[in-house]
Amino acid sequence: MTRITRLEPSKHIRGRFLVFLEGGEESLLKVTEEEVLRFALHTGKELDDAALAQLIRAAGLSNAKATAARMIGARPLAKGELIHRLIQKKIPSDCAQAAAQWLEDIGAIDDLAYAKMLVRHYAARGYGPRKIRDEFFKRRVSRDCWDQALEELEAPDDAIDRLIERKLRGNVPNRKELNRVSAYLARRGFSWEDIREGLARYGAGLEEP
Known part of the structure; x- marks a missing residue:
């Protein structure tokens, strides 16, 4: 059995409680009011191994949810990236996935x-x-x-035309300049077919490499 030697609210985070344990592997657990009520926690309460394991799991999930909420509050994240970042913070994979799923279910990530x-x-x-x-x-x-x-992406013609004009500035390019411009457009994520058509519109021909 593991006894709770002290239960007190956190001085730094509202809604968080500190559970000090005696005789268990975890000397301190950080829980929310939900766990305090759910497990009827109080100073002097004794927890058997099963109850302690459930409490540790619940505390871990609450921590994962709180951390995940702070992360997406700082900037938008995809679900997969959120899970990856939570795991990087040493949050167990199952808790990280559960926290991300919870945020997706309530519409906080999409x-x-x-x-x-x-x-x-x-x-x-x-x-x-x-x-x-x-x-x-x-x-x-x-x-x-x-x-x-x-599907939100418009046809690339206008973007390519603007970039070519910016690079060539109305000049007639030589082969070296054509290669440089086409490589630049490829690095920006345009296909060779779209690049060739853009250069054709500009008045130059380009053979596909």
Whole structure:
């Protein structure tokens, strides 16, 4: 049996309580009011191994939820990236996944809405579909959302035309300049076909590498 030697509210975080234990592997647990009420915690209460394990699990999940809420309060995150960041903070994988699922269930995270936001952001900065897909992958956006989010993306013609004009400034390019511009556009995530068509519109031809 493990006895609670002291139960007191946290001086730093409202709604959190500190549970000091005697004779257990965990000398201190941080819980919320929900766990205090659910487990009827009080100084002097004795917990058997099963009850202690349940309390530790509940405390871990509450901590994961609180940490996850703070993370998405700082900036939007995809569900997969949120789970990854929670695990990096030494939160058990099952608690991290449960916390992320809880936030998704209440509508606090939404991979599709987040993916559409990324599309608008990177399109406005003159990036193409491949760059945006790279960002989806890097930010661990669910692949189920990729195609639907990319439907928000307008045809790349105008963006490519603006970038070519910015680089060539109305000059007739030589082969070296064409290669430099095409490589630049490829790095920004545009396909070779779209690049070739853009250069053709500009008045130059480009053979696909």
